Amino acid sequence: MASINAEAITVENESAAMELYYRKGWTDGLPVVPPTEERIQAMLDFVGMKKDTVIGSIPERGRVFTAEAAAINAVMAGCLPDYFPVVVTAVSAMSDPDFGLHGPTASTAGAAILIIVNGPISKTLAVNAGENLFGPGNRANATIGRAVRLLMINAGGSKEFDRATLGHPGKFTYCIAENEDTEWEPLHVEKGFAKEDSTVTVFAAEGPNQMNNHASLQPENILLTLADRMSGLGTFNMGGETEMGVVICPEHYRDLNKQGWNKASVRRFLYEHAKRPLSDLKKGGYIEAPMEKQDEKTMVHAVPSPESILLLTAGGEAGRFSACIPGWFGANISRAVTKSILTETGFT
Numbered sequence: 001m002a003s004i005n006a007e008a009i010t011v012e013n014e015s016a017a018m019e020l021y022y023r024k025g026w027t028d029g030l031p032v033v034p035p036t037e038e039r040i041q042a043m044l045d046f047v048g049m050k051k052d053t054v055i056g057s058i059p060e061r062g063r064v065f066t067a068e069a070a071a072i073n074a075v076m077a078g079c080l081p082d083y084f085p086v087v088v089t090a091v092s093a094m095s096d097p098d099f100g101l102h103g104p105t106a107s108t109a110g111a112a113i114l115i116i117v118n119g120p121i122s123k124t125l126a127v128n129a130g131e132n133l134f135g136p137g138n139r140a141n142a143t144i145g146r147a148v149r150l151l152m153i154n155a156g157g158s159k160e161f162d163r164a165t166l167g168h169p170g171k172f173t174y175c176i177a178e179n180e181d182t183e184w185e186p187l188h189v190e191k192g193f194a195k196e197d198s199t200v201t202v203f204a205a206e207g208p209n210q211m212n213n214h215a216s217l218q219p220e221n222i223l224l225t226l227a228d229r230m231s232g233l234g235t236f237n238m239g240g241e242t243e244m245g246v247v248i249c250p251e252h253y254r255d256l257n258k259q260g261w262n263k264a265s266v267r268r269f270l271y272e273h274a275k276r277p278l279s280d281l282k283k284g285g286y287i288e289a290p291m292e293k294q295d296e297k298t299m300v301h302a303v304p305s306p307e308s309i310l311l312l313t314a315g316g317e318a319g320r321f322s323a324c325i326p327g328w329f330g331a332n333i334s335r336a337v338t339k340s341i342l343t344e345t346g347f348t
Helices: 014-024 037-047 067-077 081-094 102-106 120-124 139-154 219-230 250-258 263-273 278-283
Strands: 054-058 063-066 112-118 175-177 199-205 209-212 244-248 275-277 299-301 309-313 321-326 337-340
Touching (some): 112 139, 139 175
Parallel strands (some): 112 175
C-alpha cells in the first residue's frame, strides 16, 4: 500500500508556503501552519515514534497512514505536540475494520468523523466539553479534528474518493469531550475502560440535530422530545441498524439525574420511544413496498438496541438544548470504535 513520502520544499516565506499548499490542494480551504522539519519532529518526539511507523490504513484504497504523515497534518492544523497522542489514536481507531473508514468517507451521504475524547487527558488538554460544544474557539477541539480531516485529504485520498452531495461543517473539524463531572458513568467506562484511562472514540456521523425542551422538568417529557428528534424520516437510522449519538445538556441531565435516571434507563426509554410506524416509512419513500394493513401498527426503531445509543453529557450550563447525532448507513458496515490513547494502539 502507498504511503506519503514527505519532500522538503523551499519557499520564500510562510505566506508563500500557505499559498503553495492551497494551490496544490493540500488544505481544507483555510490557512495552514507550514510544517517545518522542526515542527514535525516535535510531534514525533512527543510520542516517541519513528516517522515511518504505520498507524493506520485504508486497504480498499491501498493507502497507509504513517506517523510522519499524521505529524505533518497535525502541524498544518495548528496542533500542539501535546495533542498528537489523541490524533494518533484517532487515526488508529478509524482504521479499525469495525469502523470501515472507506465507506463513510467516500459516501454521497457526507458523514464526518466525530472524535470523542474521554478520561483525564480531556482536562489536561482542555478539550471542550462545555459551552459552544460543537462551535469555534477551542484550540484542542478545532485542531485535533482538523488534523484528522487534513490527513484524510492528503494521505487518505479524500480528494479522489469523497463524493458527498452536501457534506456538513463537521468535515472541517468534529471533536468534543464528554463532561465527566457528573454522577453518570462516562462513555469510555461504559465501553469497559477504567475511569483513569484516556480514550478516543470515533463515530461516522451526520451533523448534530439540536432539540430544545424548556417547557418541562419531567424526564419522560424531556426524553420524548429527544426521541421525536431521533426518529425523523430521512436518516440512515430509520433503517433500524445504525448507531446514534445523543448529547444530554447539563440542565436536562440535572432533571434526569435528580429523579433517579441513569444512562441505562435513558437509553431504554429512548429506544422504546424513538420509533415510527412502518407505514410512515413507506409513505415517505424510505421503503419502497406496497402498503399493508398491519403497517400502521408495525413499529421501526431508530436504533437496533438501547446499547446502540452513544450517550454522553456535555454542553453549556445554561440552556435546555440537547442533541442527537445520526450515524452513517449501518452498524454492519461502520461502528463506533473506542481505543485507549497510546496503549491499545500498539505503539508503546
